[in-house]
Amino acid sequence: MLKMQNIRKSYRTDTIETHALRDFSLEVNEGEFVSVTGPSGSGKTTFLNIAGLLETPTGGQYLLDGQEVGNLSDSERSRLRNEKIGFIFQGFNLIPDLNLFDNIDVPLRYRGFNAKERRRRIERSLEQVGLSARAKHLPAQLSGGQQQRVAIARALAGEPRFLLADEPTGNLDSLMARQVMELLEFINEWGTTIVMVTHDPELARRAQRNIQIVDGQVSDLRQTIAQPEVAIA
Amino acid sequence: MFELKPMLSALWRNKVSALLIALQLALTLAIVSNATVIVKDRMEKVARPTGMDVENIIAATYMPIPTDYDMAGAVIADLDLLRRTPGVLDASVTNQIPLSGSGSAGTYFNEPNQEIGGENANYYQVDSHFIDTLGLNLIEGRNFTPTDEHVVGPNERHHSEVAVISKQFAEKLFSGESAVGRFFYAGNSDQPVEIIGVVEQHLGAWPGWSRAGNVVFYPLLVTDNHKRYLIRTEPGQRDAVFKEVEELLNNRDPQRVVQVETLSKNLERTYIGDNVMIKVLSLVMALLTFIVALGIIGLTIFWINQRTKQIGIRRALGATRANISRYFLVENSLIAGTGLVLGTAGALIINRLMVSEFSQPTLTLPLLAVCAIVLLLVSITAALMPAMRAANVSPAMATRSV
């Protein structure tokens, strides 16, 4: 599903150059649920952004679904994001001016579906996250957990092969976090590949596989599993 | 693909600033379209043909000092001298100077002994050289001949049996039928005047008069206390002749006061107010349009800055750069469209006031539409640069900022 080889990413500001990812290699198989942990600033979000085609790497090779994505144009990358990838963000990232229905509608419109198809998908995904009754509400009228479920519904409505989540439970209390986690596990059971960045060791353990990023590189896996507390230090 | 429905609901949540820009555009349209009518009207007025070779005509007015002056004799001698002067094509005597703002007018009828109705016209007393001197275009009938000319004293009852009139006046008197060979009557007189010729166009002494263009020429020389000559020069010779005229006339007969002017100067003076009006209103329109464009640029930049996060989210969810630019352009067009619809109503209301209170011309729908389209284009152009910049927001904005 995802294959990264020797990916490098550096950010250059006027004075300093930060190497966010160095010689980063990773493979994620179809249908896997992978959790990503690591200290703050270690490059987790950078990895997720490159995986989700939000940023381009400075070097290295990235195959998404067998396709080399390094040379794609901006609009081809937009189309891939739209069709294959679902995003869930720590801050929910709903559009405050739009009600839930219209929020979920945003990527479906870019996809070019007709109104009937969009409505069908929106209603179904709202139902999946248990918020059908709230379709006309604005994001600000919902609790954090509910907002994150809407964000998940938005990601699900496009039926992506690949779901990327950056600390999806970071802003939620533990009860809501568990609900969101259960929802993700449910989605994964239906075949969607999930990569989730988290600081929560308990949630990280629930994934099929946990990788740890330290200083822009994947650190040794066995060590990560043996000493999970170190990972969140 | 245009996301109209969600765009409208998002706009509705920001309605105050959207409405302010819409109102600004509405006001601009209302003012600009009404100013355009006035400017257009004035420009048409200024551009009217005078019917004359204005560029090459000099006018000289003189007043004899002695009271028992032989006016008729002086006119013959002066015109003879002027016509023989190098650079002069022709010269003529007249009671008034075209475009000068001072002249004579009468009321005319096509039946004898009428009291009411009639048409007003500007009348000239001239000689048989007049039509050629001014370069008027005789389109029907014949020119005056020396035998048509009559000399009358200042206190004699004077009456001419023939006249040449302007086409505009002929149409008023005989509603489209040929005027040559027909008769008209001055005032409530019962003495017919035969029309022997029709000239295409002549604006007369007062171009600003509501009847400007109604003109009658009589072949008469009234020997009153002053006379005027019109002198047409060869192209390019006007200024050279202008310098000589006063001296020529004074040398021939020093017992008089001579004053020389050009018709170009008269024409310029005639339209000075109109030209100022055109310039001022054009400036106001340009300024208003510029200010509204700045307002739109400002608002679009402000909104885009406020929504950078949202742009990043949309990009992450699959919006192309074109989708983002288009979103802001369509949004801007919706605001502009609302403003222009309101402005159309405002423009028509203001114009009704302008027509009834200040007798300004009516604002036609095509002209209003042109103004609205121009403002729509201005507003789209103004939004273009910020909208293009919005497309540069990185999709990583969705994950990088909180």
Ligand SMILES: Nc1ncnc2c1ncn2[C@@H]1O[C@H](COP(=O)(O)OP(=O)(O)OP(=O)(O)O)[C@@H](O)[C@H]1O
């Ligand atoms: N746009 C940028 N410009 C410059 N440096 C950046 C930029 N984005 C990230 N970095 C740097 O790259 C490094 C990796 O950042 P990244 O956001 O991937 O860390 P992270 O593992 O997600 O951290 P956290 O757990 O705090 O979210 C950090 O040192 C960060 O400061």
Ligand SMILES: [Mg+2]
């Ligand atoms: Mg991060």
